[in-house]
Structures are given as C-alpha cells and as structure tokens.
Amino acid sequence: MLVLKTTNLTKKFGNFTALDGINIELNEGEVYGFIGPNGAGKSTTIRILLGILKATKGMVEIFGKDAWSDAVDIHRRLAYVPGDVNLWPNLTGGEVIDLFVKLRGGNNKNKREELIKKFDLDPTKKCRTYSKGNRQKVALVAAFSSEADLYILDEPTSGLDPLMEQVFQECVLEAKQAGKSVLLSSHILSEVEKLCDRVGIIRRGKIIETGSLNELRHLTRTNLLVETKESITSINELNGVHDVVREEQGLSFQVDTEELDAVIKHVSQFGIVKLESAPPTLEDLFMRHYENKDGKGAGGAF
Template identity: 80%
Template structure:
C-alpha cells in the first residue's frame, strides 16, 4: 500500500525551476533512499512533503491526504530529522525530546530512556553546549521515541561517528520491522545500500532513475586500486569491470560487487603487491555514471 505519492511535482522560485515533474512513491513498511548531489532538489522536495513549501504544480499525497492543506493533521503521524539540527539553547536535551514526543501526543518513557542509552546521550546538558553530533542524537531520539508512521530523514547521520551510525541503522530497521515507512535522504551510498529497499536518484530537479538496488547495480560497485608484479592480461574481458585507468603500473577501476570474487581470483596469479578497495561515493557515481549517461543521451539525441 502506498504511504507517500508524488506525481508530476514542479516547484518554481521565480524563473528558476527547482523541481521539474518529480514522481516518487513510498510504500508501507519500506525504506526508500532518496539520493542526489547537493542542489539536486532533495531538500526542496522534503520541505514540500512537510507542508513548509507549496508546490507550483503537481500532487503530493501522504496517507491519502494533501501535504499542503492537511499538513497539521499529517504531522501527527510524521517524524522528521533534518541534517542540521537547531535546538532551543536554554533547554536540556531531555526537555527537547519530551517536548517533541508530547507534541505528537505520545508518552513512550521506556522507549525514550532506551534510545538515550543506545545513542550515549547526556540528556541533562543544555542544548547550547552540544556538539553537532549530539544535536543530531537529540533529533534522532525524539523521532524514534514517537510512534510515527512515516519517518522523513534528511541526511540524518550528519555529524555522527561510525558507532552511532550503526545504532541509527538498527533503529531504521526496527521501524521497518514494525511496519513503518522511511524516506531516507543520504549522500552516503553504503548507508543507502545497507538500509534501502528501493532508491530514487534526483539530478537537477528531475528523477533520473528509480528501482531496487539489484536493478541499479551501479550503486553497489567498488573502487579498486591494484598493483601487481606482472602486467595483468585479459582484465578487460572480465564481466563487471568499468572505467579502467593505468598510471605508473598501478591500475584503478570499478567492479560490480557480485563480480569481486571472480576479479580477485583472476588477478592473484599476477602477484599482488598492493590492493585497496573502497565503496563508491556519490561523487564517483555522478561523475562517472550519470555524466557519461547524460553525454551519451545528448549524442543520441543529436543523431536522431
């Protein structure tokens, strides 16, 4: 069942088109990854979902209600975490959490205490003394303490250390198991890969691809840097190899995750001196995959 539906969403700021015909759907019990480079339109879309901005054209429905005209009623069922949290400086973290939970009409004291411990947050400190990471923890504890049906998370792990990021991921998966829906905007591809059932990719205000991670296999590639004693032969003939570059005898390329084992077996006999692997970043993805795709689309369009 669809929880969130965006149809042909357009948002103009004067003559500037921030969003152009965006279509997006999030289903019940689904974690949907919403990714794109800075300035692509992610935050503008989220502000429209929250009823902060009004769409120029198109339809935005949450639980079957209009995101703009029914915003007050919808907020009772939505929990939102921004990427840069501003809190009341003279309140303690615990007071802010209590305030947000009460605003949604809940009183989940045991859940609140459990999350404060898991996120290693001191709730008695004034918010003005908190680091960015601790302000983020206050927002996350507030969100996951409430009994929301839809979580809208806009770069929620900004400022968190890797251990806290793991706790966040556990909370998302627990919410999903409870049948909740999550829209996760993130620039960390590994986070999206671990959590999301489907992914939508936005670029320059337009949705360019939507699908499961198995359908969008280029999202799960690895970057490899490889140096061997002997030159590697037949590397280009292997499946799942992309963007091979060579400099001073050192190879760098991308490999589809499911082909990693085959590639390692192929290169091992050549005597590995150095092997580095890193997950694909969003910058890699847009520079290598989508820029090339955009160029090839233009070429095809020019030929027709």
C-alpha cells in the same frame, strides 16, 4: 500500501525551476533513499512533503492526504529530522524530547530511556551547551521515541561519529521491521546501501533513475581481480573492460555488467587460479550518472 506519493511535483521560484516533474512512491515498511548533489532539489522536495512550501504544480499525498492542505493531520503521524537541528537553548535535551513526543501523542518512557542510553546522550544539559552531534542525537531520540508511521530524515547523521551512525542504522532497521516507512536523504552512500530498499537519484530538479539497488546495478561496473596460470592477452580489446591494472596478485579491472559473461569466458581460457569479484557500489552508480562526456565528475558537491 502506499504511504507517500508525489506525481509530477514541480516547484518554481520565479523563472527558476527547482523541481521538474518529481515522481516518488514510498510503501509501508519501506526505506527509500533520496540522493543527489547539493542544489539538486532534495531539500526543496522535503519542504514540500512537510507542508512548509507549496508546490507550483503536481500532487503530493501522504497517508492519502494532501501534503499542503492537510499538513497538521499528517504531522501527527510523521517524524522529521533535519541535517542541522536548532533547539530551544534554555530547555534541557530531555525536555525537548518530551515535548516532541507529547506533540505526537506518544508516552513510551521505556523507549525514550533506551534510546538516550543507546545514543549516549546526557538529557539533563541545556541545549545551548550541546555540540552539533548532540543536537542531532536529541532530534533522533525524539523521532524514534514517538509512534510515527513515517520518518523523513534529511542528512540525519550529520555531526555523528561512526559509532552513533551504527546506532542510527539499527533504529532505522527496527522501524522498518515494525512496518514504519522511512524517506532517507543522505550523502553517506554506504548508509544508503545498508538501509534502503529503493533509491531515487535526483539531479537538477529531476529524478534521473529510481529502483532497487539490484535494478540499478546495470548502470555500474563489477570490480574483478583475476590470477591465472597463463598471462591473459587481449583483455583491453574486449567490450566493457575498463581500468586494467597488473598487480602482484593478478590482473585487476572493471567490467560493465552486461559484458561480464563474455569477459569471464575469455579469461577462463587462461586457467583461472583465483577470482575475486566485488559488486558495484552505489558510489560507482552515482559517479557514472554525474560524469560529463569528458569523464570528469559533474553536478556539484555531494
């Protein structure tokens, strides 16, 4: 079942086109990774999904309803965590969590207590005393304590330490197992790789690639480390071979996925003693997309 759909979503600010024909589909029980550099259009897209901004053109539907005109109804089933959380300074963390949970009609005290403990949060402190990381924890506990059907998470682990990032990832996977849907905008590529079923890469207001990680692997290179009985010759002359380096334990290089079969056949002639293969990462994929013709990275900070 389709939970979220944008069709030809376009947003202009004067003469500037911030979003140019964005198409996103998010199914029930799916985690969708939304990645791109700063200024690519991620936050603008999310603001339109939340009904904060009105699209210039195109259609945005969440739970089959219009994101702009039916925003109030949609928000009853939606939880949002921004990358920089602002809280009421005179309320305690616990009071803020209770307020957000009640707004969505939830009242699961056990879930609330379990999450407060998991995130190692002191809910009795006033929000003005919290660090950035603790403010993020309040928002995450409030989101995952509620009975939301869709979680929109915009850089949600900003300010969290690695241990808390792990707790966050467990919460996302639990939500997914419960049939909830998650739109995750993140610059932590390892996080996206672990959690997301599908990924959309946005650049300069356009989705330039979308699909499952396996479907996107064709855009990347596999890392190989090979040790052979005889010295490998002519490796640099093969199509699709890059960055050949001789190391103590053998020959290290990258291979375009479509040329992998031919390269392995060539290498096997020299008597393979050891072969280590590392799958291409999302970071490899992303950097390939943002390379200029001269090979230098482009597109702004990630």
